[in-house]
Amino acid sequence: MISAILVLTASACKKGKDAPPPEEAPVNTIITPGNEPGYVYIDGKYSGYKSNGQVKLPAGRHNIGVALENSWIYLRKEVDVTAGAAITFTAADKPAPKVWKALYVGLSETRGNSATGDCSTHFTKAELDAGYEFLQWSLREHFEKYSYGLMQWQLERKDIAEPVMLKKSGEAWYTVEPPVITAKIPEIVPGAYDCVFVFWRESEGTCSFRSNYFGLAWTNPMGEPIKTGFVTVKFDAGNGVAGRIANYKANDPGVWVHEWLHTTGERFYQDKGISMPQPAGGFTVHAAETYGYTYPWMTWYRDMMGGRVPNTLTGLGYLGIGPEAFLRCTVRETALDAACR
Numbered sequence: 001m002i003s004a005i006l007v008l009t010a011s012a013c014k015k016g017k018d019a020p021p022p023e024e025a026p027v028n029t030i031i032t033p034g035n036e037p038g039y040v041y042i043d044g045k046y047s048g049y050k051s052n053g054q055v056k057l058p059a060g061r062h063n064i065g066v067a068l069e070n071s072w073i074y075l076r077k078e079v080d081v082t083a084g085a086a087i088t089f090t091a092a093d094k095p096a097p098k099v100w101k102a103l104y105v106g107l108s109e110t111r112g113n114s115a116t117g118d119c120s121t122h123f124t125k126a127e128l129d130a131g132y133e134f135l136q137w138s139l140r141e142h143f144e145k146y147s148y149g150l151m152q153w154q155l156e157r158k159d160i161a162e163p164v165m166l167k168k169s170g171e172a173w174y175t176v177e178p179p180v181i182t183a184k185i186p187e188i189v190p191g192a193y194d195c196v197f198v199f200w201r202e203s204e205g206t207c208s209f210r211s212n213y214f215g216l217a218w219t220n221p222m223g224e225p226i227k228t229g230f231v232t233v234k235f236d237a238g239n240g241v242a243g244r245i246a247n248y249k250a251n252d253p254g255v256w257v258h259e260w261l262h263t264t265g266e267r268f269y270q271d272k273g274i275s276m277p278q279p280a281g282g283f284t285v286h287a288a289e290t291y292g293y294t295y296p297w298m299t300w301y302r303d304m305m306g307g308r309v310p311n312t313l314t315g316l317g318y319l320g321i322g323p324e325a326f327l328r329c330t331v332r333e334t335a336l337d338a339a340c341r
């Protein structure tokens with residue numbers, strides 16, 4: 001492993017409005033493996049500094065972390081900080097990831113009362129395989145990456161072959177509700193999974209369950225009987241599931257991480273005392289534009305998870321889950337022990 005000392009200059013990468021350190025103050029040097037740049041965290045909060053800029057750390061004992069920009073790895077250590085001192089991180093400073101458990105549920109037949117009467121939509125085994133692969137891809141490319149390697153997702157799969165009944169609300173609002181899934185998969189109990197992801201088909205021929213959403217999430221897992229995140233993706237298969245998924249991957253890949261963030265970013269982490277962005281239209285996950293982010297929102301999801309959303313409403317500090325929160329209790333662990341923080 002190659003380590004290099006970064007000579008720190010006054011070119012700190014700063015997004016917040018907090019004042020830069022005084023010119024005469026001795027700055028600290030952050031040394032990372034391979035000289036890789038990273039975002040510096042002080043006691044779990046993003047400092048606004050990158051490791052290849054000027055880093056002024058508070059004196060005394062602190063938990064200093066660095067989220068490496070390219071390898072998506074978080075390194076942390078307890079350090080007695082003194083003015084001007086260098087802090088060297090090695091690969092040994094990478095904490096063990098927390099295991100998160102996902103359950104993918106593919107629906108072979110989804111039944112409901114459509115505008116043309118009772119009918120069903122269907123997915124073949126191959127189409128359900130494609131949905132499973134899409135989720136698995138997102139777990140690697142978004143969930144695990146944006147946690148800087150602090151989440152390690154284990155994915156199980158239990159498809160449902162029998163028809164699953166939709167709930168119809170109003171004129172055209174079709175939903176797969178948790179009780180119809182847990183009735184068929186009794187293994188979904190508090191503590192078993194962190195999140196359940198249901199994949200079902202929106203329309204087929206004249207049978208349509210179109211509603212004004214793509215994915216849907218239940219936003220307060222601890223308030224549900226299963227104490228588990230619950231997400232459904234209502235897939236518009238169009239001219240073919242594989243082609244549609246390829247198109248989403250290339251242009252708008254965030255559906256799974258968006259919905260999962262609803263399960264953890266609306267109540268779960270707030271209840272653990274984490275400072276999250278202010279909701280827009282009732283939902284934190286929908287506040288991207290308020291904070292200046294743009295479609296397809298992937299940098300928003302990254303910064304929400306990295307705790308690096310600049311608090312533009314107050315001009316002070318940064319918001320979001322952050323690496324240290326990912327080292328705390330998962331949904332599954334909190335379900336079994338409410339005192340588990």
Ligand SMILES: [Zn+2]
Nearest residue numbers: 258262285286
């Ligand atoms: Zn949403």
